[in-house]
Amino acid sequence: MKTRLLAGAAGLAAACLAVASPASAQEIPDSITISGSATLVTDYRFRGVSMTDKEMAVQGGIDVSHESGFYIGTWASNLSGWGTFGGSNMELDIYGGFATEIASGLNLDVGLTWYMFPGGLDTTDFAEPYVKVSSDIGPANILVGVAYAPKQEALGTWYNSAASVAYDNPGDKGDNLYIWTDASVGVPNTGLTVKGHIGFSDGNPGLGPWGTSPAPTGKYVDWMLGADYALGPLTLGVAYIDTDLSKSETAYLQPNFSSSKNGSSIAGSTVVFSLSAGF
Numbered sequence: 001m002k003t004r005l006l007a008g009a010a011g012l013a014a015a016c017l018a019v020a021s022p023a024s025a026q027e028i029p030d031s032i033t034i035s036g037s038a039t040l041v042t043d044y045r046f047r048g049v050s051m052t053d054k055e056m057a058v059q060g061g062i063d064v065s066h067e068s069g070f071y072i073g074t075w076a077s078n079l080s081g082w083g084t085f086g087g088s089n090m091e092l093d094i095y096g097g098f099a100t101e102i103a104s105g106l107n108l109d110v111g112l113t114w115y116m117f118p119g120g121l122d123t124t125d126f127a128e129p130y131v132k133v134s135s136d137i138g139p140a141n142i143l144v145g146v147a148y149a150p151k152q153e154a155l156g157t158w159y160n161s162a163a164s165v166a167y168d169n170p171g172d173k174g175d176n177l178y179i180w181t182d183a184s185v186g187v188p189n190t191g192l193t194v195k196g197h198i199g200f201s202d203g204n205p206g207l208g209p210w211g212t213s214p215a216p217t218g219k220y221v222d223w224m225l226g227a228d229y230a231l232g233p234l235t236l237g238v239a240y241i242d243t244d245l246s247k248s249e250t251a252y253l254q255p256n257f258s259s260s261k262n263g264s265s266i267a268g269s270t271v272v273f274s275l276s277a278g279f
Helices: 006-019 022-027
Strands: 032-041 057-066 070-078 090-103 106-116 126-137 140-152 174-186 192-202 219-231 234-243 270-278
Antiparallel strands (some): 032 270, 057 070, 090 106, 106 126, 126 140, 140 174, 174 192, 192 219
């Protein structure tokens, strides 16, 4: 989900896409690398919470990086249910940053993501700077990240309760902190990679300008265990995802914080399958 000089970032992204078109592909400097991906998932889970009403999502993104370490990119997904912020029911992220090796085998990535929901309320878009440090430890790659979104209207508490029919505190601003660790291990002589993730959210309790939040209930933990299998340009993935959000903790967010089909939790345990292709 992703600000900073949005007009400039969008313009640069458009220029990069133009450079990436087949007619001008031969003009791409050696110092620039363009990559992208397209993914089909059985459920879009953002920090453990379904943003597609526990249904499938089509996602895609493109990244443009320079040999200096600077990069910019964009990513998008369809939305439904709790993840719907109005408009086209779509999430469009624009991000940019700088990645470099700060010591032998130790990598630093500093950037900012602007989360947008085209056609929806302007107050639901928000910026989230991040810092990530990663390194290989034996056969494993370990990443530790911190994302902190400073006070913004999208993260404020606009309602005193989910039962409110009108804004109680319009214009309220709040912040959001997310800390996480990712780990992955490639199995030698195979296309198999085993991966894991754990994250902690601390922010808006789900009472923002559109009723949703990147940290429903204010504080919670999410985790994932999974595996990817590379098969040529395709990658098959499977992941078990869960959170520590209970029905009693999220009761005040109902009925929004549940499946529109059967009322089940959209933050409960699930297995997500994915198929992605990269270039």
